[in-house]
Amino acid sequence: MPTTASAAQKTANQRRRKTSPARRDDEAPVIPILARKVREVEAKAQRGKLGPTNRVKFQVIAFLVREERARVKADTDLTDASRAELLKRLDGVATILAKTAARDTSLIQLLEVDQATSPVAKRMRRDWLLESGAELAPDELIITDVAPKVTSVVPEALAERQVHPPQVEARRESNPFLAPDLSARAPKETPRRRLDGWELMGPLYKAFETGAGGGAATMPLPEVPEFDRLSPKGLEIMPHQSRFLEAVREGHRSFLLADEPGLGKTAESVLAASVANAYPLLAVVPNVVKMNWAREVERWTPQRRATVITGDGEDIDAFADVFIVNYEILDRHLSWLGSIGLKGMVVDEAHFIKNLTSQRSQNVLALATRIREQVRDPLLLALTGTPLINDVEDFDAIWRFLGWTNGEKPGPALMEKLDQTGLTPADKAFYPEARGAVISMGIVRRKKKDVAADLPDKLIADLPVELDDEFGRSIRQAERELGERLAAKYRRIIDARGDRGLEPGEIDADIVRLVAQNELEESKAAGTGADNVFTMVRKIGQAKATLAADYAVQLQRSVDKVVFFAKHIDVMDTAEAHFAAAGLRTVSLRGDQTTAARQQAIDAFNSDPGVAIAVCSLTAAGVGVNMQASSNVVLAELSWTAAEQTQAIDRVHRIGQDEPVTAWRIIAAHTIDTKIAELIDSKQGLAQRALDGDAVDPQSSDSVQLSALMHLLRQALGGE
Structure with a gap:
């Protein structure tokens, strides 16, 4: 709906145009700018690339059109013919806005905003009006950033579950004021970068999925120091651990430590906290290793105290340096953990948080966000020897935890590295450069054969056994019946839609996948009832x-x-x-x-x-x-x-x-x-390609369950 411009807006608008860029635009020089900008947004929308910047641009165009329409209607110096011409041109811009919103319906709500509200939108409006030759009031020229809104670390649904261990209150009373971190100020305005208009998350995943550029995914690490000044008496860190810790000493603070299992990631993390003085430190770990973590803290940093959080935390040592909690009970401790001034956080077996919809993932990410709000450059470590399970996008939650991305776009530090490449995703050379940029953010991946020459290789030997009893025969019969059931579904679909040019004996791969995926979903819902891929594998284990x-x-x-x-x-x-x-x-x-x-x-x-x-x-x-x-x-x-x-x-x-x-x-x-x-x-092969x-x-990248069902179906159809 058009709105009437305020008196201040009218006055400011009427002071515009000391100079005019073109003769026919003397009376409304902002209209050509709006026409150019709306075409830019329209072109992005047609390519499906309407990112945050272009959405703001769309919004600013919409309310400048309303401002200009109100000004033109109120300007008594204009002739009726001139007024009609200007309104017609503004209607042309508005028509393109409407068509763009019809293409992307999420834009419709942006048309309802009557004024620039965010600092970004206000700057965009100011710059366009200045480009048109307008004279603006001082309060329109100076635009300040609003303080970032601090969100609660505890979701409303978990508020009633929060516990408040008495020892934590004692810690607060003994030191009621957290030491201020004067470096943790509101960030400066991020400069506009060349890649701001590009969708970058997909290309980043692709860079790892294709193993672009080759080489192990390990950031450049310092050389081994001449002396080991970190190990307590009687212990000695290995050279690969020492190089990692030197990187911490030099100021690097966020790592995806993806060393193969067995190379001492826990010890490295404990010592990294000591090097960075990242105390209090929180370690979020699987339940089975809580005691081991406490032992490692005592072993490698005997001058530090660790406490293991169990249940409601009544027995914790609130004055400890390291707090160790398992994923399952983290939800009830979010409130006090978010308020004691943590300076570091370690997530052990970080692939546990890969499902962003899970409560465990949301809890971890909320705490990490709070720590970054309170501390400049906190120590954040994601530990996992297997960061990729089925898909390269398993990186998503880990990158969010580390602050490298927000899930929609790279963070400022990574964006700067990508911008420095001088390339875009349209360039083939972008992908190895992008992979290298992410790795340099802090990925450290070492294989046993590379860093521990004295560690023997491992061999996986398969021992086939014949299930020749009645139980074994019943399992094979159940497999055949499942395959035939899948094949019957496949044939019904083919009969219903026609073979669409399939050669005799040819199998439609898309239909095979569809049938197998449907069976997998039904099997998960059915549990252990009727025979399905899960019950058969369990019977095989029993046999x-x-x-x-x-x-x-x-x-x-x-x-x-x-x-x-x-x-x-x-x-x-x-x-x-x-x-x-x-x-x-x-x-x-x-x-x-x-x-x-x-x-x-x-x-x-x-x-x-x-x-x-x-x-x-x-x-x-x-x-x-x-x-x-x-x-x-x-x-x-x-x-x-x-x-x-x-x-x-x-x-x-x-x-x-x-x-x-x-x-x-x-x-x-x-x-x-x-x-x-x-x-x-x-x-x-996925981890070998992406990480090594x-x-x-x-x-x-299909799951083993889905691939197994597809195999059974093809086998029943005579394809395998």
Whole structure:
């Protein structure tokens, strides 16, 4: 709706135009500028590239059209013919705005704003009016930034769950004022950059997905210092750890530490906090490694105190330097953790936050945002040996945590690096440069073979077993029935839409994917009811349990200690009963144990010669556990991801291991188990390509479950 200009606006508008850029525009020199700007916005909208800058431009054009229309109608010096001509030209600009809004309906709400509200919009309006030759009032020339709005770290839905440990109140009362960080001021206005109008997140992911430029994804690190001044007496950090810590000493503060599992990321993080004096430090970790983290703090920085947060935190040491909390209970501690002046944060197994819709991810990101609001250049560390699970966009949450991006565009520091390349995503050379720019922000990825020459290689050996009993035959029959059920759905779709030119025997890949995806979604919703890909894999694990346990017994007699991994509790129970019948002592690592009981089991396995086998859950013992007393692993059941399998094997393939490591995978022959093993191995190529720069042929980023179902369907259709 047109609005009437205020008296001040009329006066200011009537003072415009000491000079006129063109004869026909003497009476309204701002109109050609609006016409040019609206064409720019229209062109961006047609290409689907209407980013934040062009949305603001759209908004400013809309209310300048209204201002100018009101001025023209109120100007008594204009003839009726001139007024009609100017209004016609303004209507032309408004028509283009309307067409653009029809293309992108989210713009419609911007048409309702009557004045420039944000500093960016006010500057844009000022600059265009000055370009037109207008004389503006002093209050229109000087535009100040508004203070950034500080959002609450605690979502409204979690407010009632917040706890307030008494010890924290004692800490506040002993020092009621946080030491001010005078460097953490409102940021200066970000200068306009050449790449501001480009969509950059997609190209950044593509740069990693294609392994553009090759080479390991590791930022340049300083050389190893001549003396080790960090290790406490009796300990010594390794050269690769020392180089990382030198980067911290030189002032780098945000890292994706993606070293392969077993290279001492926990120790590096503990020492990094000491180098950066990033205390209080928060470590958000999986529940199973909380005790190990406290031990590492005591071991590497004995002058610092660590406290483990459990439950509602009644027993915490609020005066500690390092607070250790697990993901599951972080939600109830957000309030006080966001208010005690944290200067650093470590997220262990950072791939746990990859799902941005999950509460754990939102909690971590909210705390990281609060820390950046309070402290200039806090220490932020994301630790994960497997940052990519199925897709390169798994980087998204980690990059947000580190402040490198906000999910929609790069942050100022990364944008500056990209701008310095002098390239755009339209240039092929942009992609290796972009990958290098992100890596230089703080990605550190070292492989064992590169940094620990004395660490033996690991071998994964597959042991096919034949399920030749009634149970095995029923599993194979269930697989055939599932394949036929999928094939029937496929044929119904083909019959309904026609073959559309398919050659005899040719299979439509898109329909195969559609049918498999639908089956996967139904299987997830159905749980363990009817036969589906999940129930079949579980039955296969049950059928292999005794065979795998028997092999572990034989292996133990030859090599001493063995680590036995399974996914399901009933498989673990069967194995433990078999080991007991064979006279072997075992320890068990399960998800329902307390942290103390789990650590006691680990210590017994590593130090007690009488403990022969550790029976471990793939999910509960797959991270943060050191079991290098063994060099042999039996994988009784397969995981759904290559990352989970790697994590399990690397419980023994770690610093301190002095023997070659072998992982024995028990594979049920002639079942979907064989295909799953093949798919898991193929997924290794994603991390190798994106992080290590290896020339690995691109593989599908589909999940193992989806790929397995597609395989079953093709097999039933005679395609495989």
